Amino acid sequence: MGYSLLAQVKPVFCLYSSFFPILIYSLMGTSRHCSVGTFAALAIMTGAIINQVRESESTHPMQSGVPVHLRNTTTTPHEHHYSNAEIAIVCSFIVGCYQLIFGFLRLGFVSVYMSEQFLNGFTCAVAYHVVGSQFQHMFGIDTKSRSGVFSLSRECIDVIANISHTNIVALMLSVVCTLILLAFKCYLNDVIKDKFKIKVPFPIEIFVVIGSVIASNLLDLEHKHKIKVVGHIERGLPSPVAPWDYWPLVQKVWVSCVGVSVVSYA
Numbered sequence: 001m002g003y004s005l006l007a008q009v010k011p012v013f014c015l016y017s018s019f020f021p022i023l024i025y026s027l028m029g030t031s032r033h034c035s036v037g038t039f040a041a042l043a044i045m046t047g048a049i050i051n052q053v054r055e056s057e058s059t060h061p062m063q064s065g066v067p068v069h070l071r072n073t074t075t076t077p078h079e080h081h082y083s084n085a086e087i088a089i090v091c092s093f094i095v096g097c098y099q100l101i102f103g104f105l106r107l108g109f110v111s112v113y114m115s116e117q118f119l120n121g122f123t124c125a126v127a128y129h130v131v132g133s134q135f136q137h138m139f140g141i142d143t144k145s146r147s148g149v150f151s152l153s154r155e156c157i158d159v160i161a162n163i164s165h166t167n168i169v170a171l172m173l174s175v176v177c178t179l180i181l182l183a184f185k186c187y188l189n190d191v192i193k194d195k196f197k198i199k200v201p202f203p204i205e206i207f208v209v210i211g212s213v214i215a216s217n218l219l220d221l222e223h224k225h226k227i228k229v230v231g232h233i234e235r236g237l238p239s240p241v242a243p244w245d246y247w248p249l250v251q252k253v254w255v256s257c258v259g260v261s262v263v264s265y266a
Contacts, residue, residue: 007043007044039264049091050087094250136159140227143158
């Protein structure tokens with residue numbers, strides 16, 4: 001669910017993206033060694049595309065979460081204001097179409113020409129972006145989402161400029177959870193494996209989530225300390241929508257989706 005912060009969508013959509021691709025690949029895939037799931041770099045790139053669309057619509061109020069067929073019918077197609085989830089879904093559809101083309105043309109050989117230095121640099125840059133994008137959430141500060149060149153630097157500058165508005169409870173909660181995760185990753189996992197003869201890592205992440213949920217509920221962190229929570233998760237699955245209903249949005253993002261397609265394909 002943490003990837004939802006990077007992609008700027010509700011956490012429930014990351015649960016969808018972690019379930020359906022694996023289900024489909026288990027039925028139709030041929031490789032036993034392919035890891036299917038969410039990827040931080042793609043989540044960041046999707047969030048950047050959402051920011052670009054938001055900037056192009058900045059002169060109009062956003063009708064977040066309103067389906068296309070329920071919006072004001074007096075507006076032209078170019079005046080639609082799409083929710084973050086709609087933009088991310090359209091990007092996923094376009095990337096899927098690109099990947100079908102790449103597969104048909106057998107372009108997988110391109111990854112062979114990527115040097116180790118390039119891959120190491122890319123991985124390091126992704127790690128910096130993942131960590132840097134979480135600062136505003138760790139400090140409980142509301143800042144403007146940035147996109148484009150030096151977006152990470154500008155986001156960090158925004159956090160520093162608003163450091164006086166830090167939510168102390170949010171910061172303490174972030175530090176405690178981070179220390180627990182680091183302790184298990186760096187030391188306690190090996191101790192538990194040796195002592196209890198367990199071959200798999202201890203799933204500390206799920207226990208941290210459960211503990212945080214219990215603490216949030218008992219201490220009423222949302223109302224007493226203004227801690228942002230996931231909130232209500234809708235039951236069931238969203239209704240399917242025809243792709244051509246989003247054609248104006250496709251025209252806005254199809255070029256930006258090329259980069260996402262190349263990274264995910266390689």
